[in-house]
Amino acid sequence: MSVLLNGEKSYVDEKKEDEQSTLSIDKKRQGNNKNEFNKNVDQIAQVSNIVINSKQEEKILHSLEQSYYSILNTIPGEDVTRQGILKTPSRAAKAMFYFTKGYRDNLNELINDALFNVDHDEMVIVKDIEFFSLCEHHLVPFYGKVHVGYLPNRQVVGLSKIARIIEMYSRRLQVQERMTKQIAEAVTTAINPTGVGVVIEGTHMCMVMRGVQKTGSKTTTSTMIGVFREDPRTREEFLSLIRH
Ligand SMILES: [Zn+2]
Secondary structure (H helix, E strand, O other): OEEEEOOOOOOHHHHHHOHHHHHHHHHHHHOOOHHHHHHHHHHHHOOOOOOOOHHHHHHHHHHHHHHHHHHHHHOOOOOOOOHHHOOHHHHHHHHHHHHOHHHHOOHHHHHOOOEEEOOOOOOEEEEEEEEEEEEOOOOOEEEEEEEEEEEOOOEEEOHHHHHHHHHHHHOOEEOHHHHHHHHHHHHHHHHOOOEEEEEEEEEEHHHHOOOOOOOOOOEEEEEEEEHHHHOHHHHHHHHHHHHO
């Protein structure tokens, strides 16, 4: 993971031209007290934020274990009683529980206490953040790198929190396009920046392993919000900064 703080002021002019939308964001922000912030965050997190106690966890793991046993027992040529895979159902259950831990994350808890007020309104870029996810169509991994850029509106978020947001959405059954959008929306909700850009480069094992796609080829998806969408120069600046 590397971080770029871009010192160029090239988009200041555009921001003046775009005063109206900046003003409306300012107005919104004036009423943006802690409760309102929490409410916004909850709305995004509501599909996740699943709270599971240790008893429920035990039940879920047991059920997953039985399912994996059944899968192994169904595969022609496999023998569930052989030494090497005796404990596989239990191990696979724990692994799957971990791979889907993002459903149990809470954006609100994750972001809280990591927001900082700043004077500068220069682009913040966090690039090359590794992610590992599971394709929801085949339950096979896809993985790669996420690049996030945003133009702060007097607030920035701790850099490690960007990585945590990415974990929250990648540790689920996913499709790359939706994950890209969810990360951009979560950053928007958390710090209400002037704009956000998210680019994800992913390698999909379901494609590579089945020989549909050549090894090494990548899928790139992007979501642009605010000035990153409206202003081609801001977008271009972001894209050129993540390219090297
Ligand atoms: Zn797939």
